Amino acid sequence: MNWSRKHLLDIQSLSAEEIQLVLDTAKAFKAVGERAIKKVPALRGKTVVNLFVEPSTRTRISFELAAHRLTADVVNFSVESSSLKKGETLRDTARNLEALNADMIVIRHSAAGAPHFLSRVVNVSVINAGDGSHEHPTQALLDAFTIREKKGRIEGLNVTILGDILFSRVARSNIWALLKLGARVTLCGPSTLVPRTFEQMGCTVTHNVDRAIEDADIINLLRIQHERQRKTMFPNIGEYTNLYSLNKTRFARIKPDALIMHPGPINRGVEIDSEIADCGRSVILDQVTNGLAVRMAVLFLLNGGKGPGELGV
Amino acid sequence: MNWSRKHLLDIQSLSAEEIQLVLDTAKAFKAVGERAIKKVPALRGKTVVNLFVEPSTRTRISFELAAHRLTADVVNFSVESSSLKKGETLRDTARNLEALNADMIVIRHSAAGAPHFLSRVVNVSVINAGDGSHEHPTQALLDAFTIREKKGRIEGLNVTILGDILFSRVARSNIWALLKLGARVTLCGPSTLVPRTFEQMGCTVTHNVDRAIEDADIINLLRIQHERQRKTMFPNIGEYTNLYSLNKTRFARIKPDALIMHPGPINRGVEIDSEIADCGRSVILDQVTNGLAVRMAVLFLLNGGKGPGELGV
Amino acid sequence: MNWSRKHLLDIQSLSAEEIQLVLDTAKAFKAVGERAIKKVPALRGKTVVNLFVEPSTRTRISFELAAHRLTADVVNFSVESSSLKKGETLRDTARNLEALNADMIVIRHSAAGAPHFLSRVVNVSVINAGDGSHEHPTQALLDAFTIREKKGRIEGLNVTILGDILFSRVARSNIWALLKLGARVTLCGPSTLVPRTFEQMGCTVTHNVDRAIEDADIINLLRIQHERQRKTMFPNIGEYTNLYSLNKTRFARIKPDALIMHPGPINRGVEIDSEIADCGRSVILDQVTNGLAVRMAVLFLLNGGKGPGELGV
Helix, strand or coil: CCCCCCCECCCCCCCHHHHHHHHHHHHHHHHHHCCCCCCCCCCCCCEEEEEECCCCCHHHHHHHHHHHHCCCEEEEEEHHHCHHHHCCCHHHHHHHHHHCCCCEEEEEECCCCHHHHHHHHCCCEEEEEEECCCECHHHHHHHHHHHHHHHCCCCCCEEEEECCCCCCHHHHHHHHHHHHCCCEEEEECCCCCCCHHHHHHCCEEECCHHHHHHCCCEEEECCCCCCCCCCCCCCCHHHHHHHHCECHHHHHHCCCCCEEECCCCCCECCCECHHHHCCCCECHHHHHHHHHHHHHHHHHHHCCCCCHHHHCC | CCCCCCCECCCCCCCHHHHHHHHHHHHHHHHHHCCCCCCCCCCCCCEEEEEECCCCCHHHHHHHHHHHHCCCEEEEEEHHHCHHHHCCCHHHHHHHHHHCCCCEEEEEECCCCHHHHHHHHCCCEEEEEEECCCECHHHHHHHHHHHHHHHCCCCCCEEEEECCCCCCHHHHHHHHHHHHCCCEEEEECCCCCCCHHHHHHCCEEECCHHHHHHCCCEEEECCCCCCCCCCCCCCCHHHHHHHHCECHHHHHCCCCCCEEECCCCCCECCCECHHHHCCCCECHHHHHHHHHHHHHHHHHHHCCCCCHHHHCC | CCCCCCCECCCCCCCHHHHHHHHHHHHHHHHHHCCCCCCCCCCCCCEEEEEECCCCCHHHHHHHHHHHHCCCEEEEEEHHHCHHHHCCCHHHHHHHHHHCCCCEEEEEECCCCHHHHHHHHCCCEEEEEEECCCECHHHHHHHHHHHHHHHCCCCCCEEEEECCCCCCHHHHHHHHHHHHCCCEEEEECCCCCCCHHHHHHCCEEECCHHHHHHCCCEEEECCCCCCCCCHHHCCCHHHHHHHHCECHHHHHHCCCCCEEECCCCCCECCCECHHHHCCCCECHHHHHHHHHHHHHHHHHHHCCCCCHHHHCC
16 A cells, blocks of 8 residues: 555554554664664655644654654744744644745644644644644554564554553554554553543553553553643552552563563653663663654655655665 | 845845845745755855844744755754853854854844844844844845735835834834835824824824725734733723724725735734635735745845846756 | 774863874864865764753854754754653663664763763763863863964963863863863962862962963963852952953063963953953954864764864865
């Protein structure tokens, strides 16, 4: 199949074949990152705007580097100094970027649906870099890429996602991607943050962490985001750590070939024991490296690339 | 004629021929923005510094993209993290940028005359990107470009500028450009903000909005800048909107081929009705697109380009 | 000799030959800055990350321009919007940048030793752009370059450094570089800020400014950093200016060919008289220009360049 979408707004609307196509393209780009000269001219003369209405460094830099390596020009537009603060609507900001001949807008926004909204009001490719608690599609793609790279497959694997599922865009995008690709997904965390309604998506829900991790091939730990946590729904940090952290006792009981994932930035000693984060079965930094390749693939495909065959890198 | 200036400090000191030369050069660059690869190598190896001592996103990004498309390197220098905060004088900051072999400084500053001052203390091309209430020359050039593009001419047109004229650098630069190019300029707004002294420049001054717009070929609405408005001189927003906003009633009475302009960011429902901002006679987004071409032309000419003939794009 | 280090962490551990090699390489790069097209492709496809955990404009821009002129890609990572604020450790931040295939990290940090720490935890070249009160090696290299350029040699010269020596990373790096290159170094300032312990490094310490400057070939004035000054150790500004400023009376008594240096940004009227800062014997702006060449040399050498012979610019 060939890629035909103009936007990457979510994982929910992608087919398994489309996801696989992104992963295959990313694999070709990963090789570029290992060469002495890490650039290809695929997006020469194109302009990527990082429209980050919510602060981020990690994702912004990953997209910025991905664009650089495709030889695109990048402009960073952050909320701190922006006209959004002067009362301009998001639609007007985006239409201005379109009028400046931007080719792609990478948007992070605290409101779920903001990227979808943008895609309807501008004639520019829109990439969702995280919208509220809704989706963070490139994170799910890089997670899937990492699982496939390390395990050789995704289908049939047991993947456990641990933490604040309810308010996590990472969890939501991962659930969609993993289920589409044939994994079994178990969600675990405090009952206020992991409601039974997720069973309707096809996941297993449990509040017993030991049960959640015992058969897992992949354990994906979400970041406890103090700054976003709703106080009424979240136990205190110490209690969370006692009940849900991947500590050494729990780590000793998981499958010997289970892999540990985390979208970062990690809170050492909170959701994960510090030594476990650095152990050989942690693929946290592989995720970061793969994120660059996945974002190059996404920028390439949305700009009219058809797939890895056409790439020739 | 050939371009011979080193700086673009204001419109007041330009001749009509010089303005036309910028517009002709911008026309050639506008075609570049419509190609698949939007870059030309005209400024390869040159360094443009955006020295924004007053916050701005729109203008900064427009200059940044213009420089990218000419293959220049761009460095952003904003006041938030700058040595200006450590008590360095503006002259010393600029001379440091000169010592770093910067080729052009694009300066926005709250003090009128700051760009002129810089041009006397450094041997680098200086571009005024807005100085206090004084001038914003590239805005006037892109407005003139847009009028000429849409109407085929500027001479003899009736242009009405509506809003806070007294404190507006956009108004001041527009008045100079339009009068030099042969338009008739009418200024309208609250009497505290549109004093009769502007008649000495050759404008018509009125405080009656209906009279101001009835014969206008162009209606240029200025942004109501809450953050800068002097309270003693400005009615409240509701009162301003009642008296001076371009609402549907007023819009129904303007000439059928009159065009609506606005330097942005727009306050929907304040100085302009939201639907009018988006209607077919609004050229607000054309202004943004043309701003990129005009700024490419300005960077090109100040770097030693002679005019569109030499450009060959 | 050939360059063989992977990091530039301090001056203390460099040999005189290594320092000379950087200066020789910088001399070749200075010629690049005087050409119409100031770029060379030496670092094409390489990524330089400016990790500025302490605010800076001057040094950040100098490194950014140096990287641009070597055709590297540059990403700015400042503390204001960074994941460090979300509680990520410096080690994790750096390992993430490594995972993103960054080739070099330029770090400024308020903690002495932060660059050394980074160099042990990541497999990426680390450049110290100032760590606490410890070292600022590229500043010392550009100062040495400037002295050698202007005086033809460093060996045997009398260099006086004036100001807050105790808390100055600029002073510490300069002392190491100058002593290694054979200069005689005199330190002067209030006794609380210039303790006798510096004599153990091989410097002369005096609290009498007239004696400190009378035989100096070079007078290097440090910036009085109000924002960092410990109140218990610092006289008030007026008292400092009276006792230690390079004013006209003192300037009249220095050697007729003595040169005035300052790392900038200068406080006119505090540590230096405004006219003296601008006089023909001040090489303050030469330092800025040379800083660019020195930083190009450092980036080039750390990326595997062997020396100026190989450069061929």
